[in-house]
Amino acid sequence: MSNSFRDRKDAGQALAEALSHYRETPDLLVLGLPRGGVPVAWEVAQALDAELDVLVVRKLGVPWQPEVAMGAIAGNGVRVMHDDMVRSLNISPDDIEAIARDETTELERRETTYRGHRPPLRIEGRTVIVVDDGLATGATMQAAVKALRAQSPERIVVAVPVSPPDTAEDMEQLADEVVCLMRPPGFGAVGQWYQRFDQTSDEEVQALLGTSKS
Incomplete structure (x- = not known):
């Protein structure tokens, strides 16, 4: 693997390949953390033929x-x-x-x-893959996993293209599985591991959710 991703689409496709063992999982749900995690999550959901939703964390x-x-x-x-x-x-x-x-x-x-008036998709009893475009301190993903645990999923998988090694290790204590493509020791910031790391807009998130299986 190269030491950077072209963009979030490229990162999502690479992540989907690493998650391919979940493709036959019944009732699979992929959740993207907006904004930047949603384009990555969309690629994963498409490749795994899974429902897609957002999990808003601030x-x-x-x-x-x-x-x-x-x-x-x-x-x-x-x-x-x-x-x-x-x-x-x-x-x-x-x-x-x-x-x-x-x-x-x-x-x-x-x-x-x-989401408008559409309620969040059901979490209980499902395998849930939570996707972001990368982790730094991991605080938002920790909040996401904690919120999901309260809804009794069957399994929580945290999936990200890149993370500092210690943040990924901390996440392994919280999630049932962590799929992280790169854990560079000299991490810096998420954006430095992408050749293109433009801000994702609300409109892009809405469009991706509108074209997903959900």
């Missing part, structure tokens, strides 16, 4: 450095925090709650934007 960014995740939230009040980071950066509970309120509003907006 990063809780450090107040003065929002791109760095100190935690994440998912639906039904699920929250995951990197407590060591919060302590070391001396982030106040008030700051955390203010950011969580803002991100909850955005989470609800995205749920409505992507």
Whole structure:
């Protein structure tokens, strides 16, 4: 494998190949974490002939450095925090709650934007593959897995093109299986492992969901 993906489509096709043993799994569900995980998840769902849906999770960014995740939230009040980071950066509970309120509003907006009035697909008893375009701290994926566990799936598979080794190892403690194509020691950021890493728009997510099996 080369040391980068052309784009999310290329990453999704490579990931689908690594997940091909799930192709005959009955009632298989693929969930993409929006926005960037959805184009990757679409390729996986198409290749595995599975239903596709979104699982909206929002990063809780450090107040003065929002791109760095100190935690994440998912639906039904699920929250995951990197407590060591919060302590070391001396982030106040008030700051955390203010950011969580803002991100909850955005989470609800995205749920409505992507799904409209269509309810989320059933999770209980199903094998669920959760896809993102890569992991950094892993906070959003941890929140996703925690939210899914509460809905009693048969099996949770975390599938990503790239992740730092330690984040992938942490994920292996939470998911039933982790499929990660690259675990580079000198990770840096997700985008550096793609030749093209444009922002995914709400409209693209809506279009992909509209052309999926679901």
